[in-house]
Amino acid sequence: MTDATFSPADGSQTLVILKPDAVSRGLAGKILDRYLTKGLTLAALELRHVDQQLAAAHYAEHEGRPYYPTLIQFITSGPVVVMVLQGERAIDIVRLLNGSTDAGLAAPGTIRGDFSIFYQRNVVHASDSPATATREIGLWFPQL
16 A cells, blocks of 8 residues: 555554543553554644634534533643544554553553543544545544
8 A cells, every 4th residue: 555545445444542541650652662563654743722613623522421521621721632543444444553542451561551541531532534534624624
């Protein structure tokens, strides 16, 4: 697969956010290293402060759910590292490396299993499907 063939639509690109807890705890380098060591490559990387508008757009599918306000509050509480990772089956690989979204149940050896025990403060976000990756990459990195 050449760089020109990477696309969120086929699962070979995914958006990953290292959440405020990962950044404040100094885990960004360790987490990024796991993705790169696995063989994924970076298409984009940026340190950002998330505003309310971007947070609301990113979490739009959760609006109206009881936990929605805490999602918005947390993602806007400090800087995040947001990136687009690419490689064959990037979405599947990243989700496997990340582990269960319920960090308290995530297997040891996964990013969440090793670095978090809290459900919503689970250090990373990753796109869960090609459609989600396409939408999220468009929100965070419209120039791609």
